[in-house]
Amino acid sequence: MCLGIPGIVTKVGVNDAEFAEVEVSSIRRTVHLGMVADSSVEVGDWLLIHVGFAIAKLDEDEAIRTVDFQAQSGKDYQQEIDAFASLIGGEDQI
Amino acid sequence: MKMVDEYRNPEKIRALSEAIRAEVGDRGYRFMEICGGHTHSIYRFGLNELLPENIEMIHGPGCPVCVLPIGKVDEALTLTNDPNVILCAFGDVMRVPGSKISPLEAKARGKDVRMVYSPLDALKLAIDHPDKEVVFFAIGFETTAPSTALTIMRASQLKVENFAVFCNHVTVGPPIRSILESADLDLDGFVGPGHVSAVIGTTPYDFVAEEFGRPLVVSGFEPIDILESILLLVKMVNRGEAAIYNQYVRAVKREGNAAAIAAISEVFEARPSFEWRGLGFIEQSAYRIRKAYAHFDAEARFAMEEISSPEPEDAICGDVLIGAKRPENCPLLGSQCTPEHPIGALMVSSEGACSAYYTYVHRTLVATKG
Structure with missing residues (x-):
């Protein structure tokens, strides 16, 4: 459950400045930016996502390598993606 | 795509x-590799096979689901006796057996228990159901604790009255100290956790070298990361050196993540003592919610009482957790305890030593024997 998955930012300033929309494996959802607040987050940036929060910014090479590494682990990555895709009431913005 | 192969180049x-x-x-x-993610990588890539016989990797207590005492699951489930309560938990937590049933089984029996991906989903449920009390069953090390803290801060900011957290967050330093103080294990060094260290940095491990004279290398999760970390440990042991080294520089800074650390200290304070599965009670090893956020503290709001529940009979989860025994020593593994029907928590999470052993070694052995 400590898995962090890389996602690419597709929209910033979602709901308010504390959130951004990211895409992971073709699925989009909003994530909280409270832990990366000390650096600017822009569309196209890669973030390491853990339980709906960006815990770090990643450079592109590291992000692509991590996605590739995790995708090979099969079941665990798929479970994380399924959980990432699960939304409460069809809306995930608070 | 040169980078992709760099850490798995045969x-x-x-x-x-x-x-x-x-x-x-x-x-x-x-x-000892502390983190369950490392345990998983070691089994998945067969790294043990690549090491000389005189290096023994002991699997440590760094899987948050695995160290949660059974009594905590029982405590959370008592909340669901109130039909007005919606209990929310991460997917892994849903499958952890309590002394009688798991949260998933409670759900099957009609209790309102829901799996969430994020604590923010639980907060959203509370906003959508103002007539219900929504409780988030929070577990995890410092990787996850800031997310719960920021969710509580968000709930406070939005004045969500019907949201609370049953806080079981733990910290990685005190169990390492506890293991070092236990004379039985006699460890020569540690592979330190990756994502936890991205939050707390490397300074909280300084005591390992300064007080106990043991080296610790914070490591990434890929085969080359882990082997590099082990090589560094061997070199330090041979030189009689004890230092804290960061192999995972691409994700971990010495000072950690200041915003995450600030969120933790804003919302949480250290509990005087907390029970760990396998390790017993350890002082200052877990977080509780500060009085300023008491409205969001399920323990205070619902007058929860501590439940102490015994370990399943014949299971050796506690001994495996501290590295005193190995998964293959358990009489239940593979027969009564499997990832599909876990008896102990180490079989629930893919980061648990028993699940990793079962998936990557046990099944292969059984298949080979026919």
Whole structure:
């Protein structure tokens, strides 16, 4: 459950400045930016996502390598993606 | 895509394996990987097979689902006796057996228990159901604790009255101290956790070198990361050196993540003592919610009482958790306890030593024997 998955930012300033929309494996959802607040987050940036929060910014090479590494682990990555895709009431913005 | 292969390049893996073999002396080395993610990688890539026989990797207590005492699951489930309560938990937590049933089984029996991906989903449920009390069953090390803290801060900011957290967050330093103080294990060094360290940095491990004279290397999760970390540990042991080294520089800074640390200290304070599965009670090893956020503290709001529940009979989860026994020593593994029907928590999470052993070693052994 400590898995962090890389996602690419597709929209910033979602709901308010504390959130951004990211895409992971073709699925989009909003994530909280409270832990990366000390650096600017822009569309196209890669973030390491853990339980709906960006815990770090990643450079592109590291992000692509991590996605590739995790995708090979099969079941665990798929479970994380399924959980990432699960939304409460069809809306995930608070 | 050069970077993709850099950490799994077979030639580099072989070279590292040979470098470790060339470096080891005529003695035994006992290293503990603290993090369940590392345990998973070691089994998945068969890294044990690449190490010389005199290096033993001991699997540590760094899987948050695995160290949660059974009584905590029972405590959370008592909340669901109130039909007005919606209990929310992460997917892994849903499958952890309590003394009688798991949260998932409670759900099957009609209790309102819901799986969430994020604590923010639980907060959203509370906003959508103002007539219900929504409780988030929070577990996890410092990787996850800031997310819960920021969710509580968000709930406070939005004045969500019907949201609370049953806080079981734990910290990684105190169990390492507890293991070092236990004379039985006699460890030579540690592979330190990756994502936890991205939050807390490397300074909280300084005591390992300064007070106990043991080296610790914070490591990434890929085969080359882990082998590099083990090589560094072997070199330090051979030189009689004890230092804290950061192999995972691409994700971990010495000072950690200031915003995450600030969120933790804003919302949480240390509990005087907390029970760990396998390790017993450890002082200052977990967080509770500060009085300023008491409205969001399920323990205070629902007058929850501590439940102490015994371990399942014949299971050796506690001994496996501290590295005193190995998964293959358990009489239940593979027969009564499997990932599909876990008896102990180490079989629930893929980061648990028993699940990793079962998936990557046990099944292969059974298949080979026919």
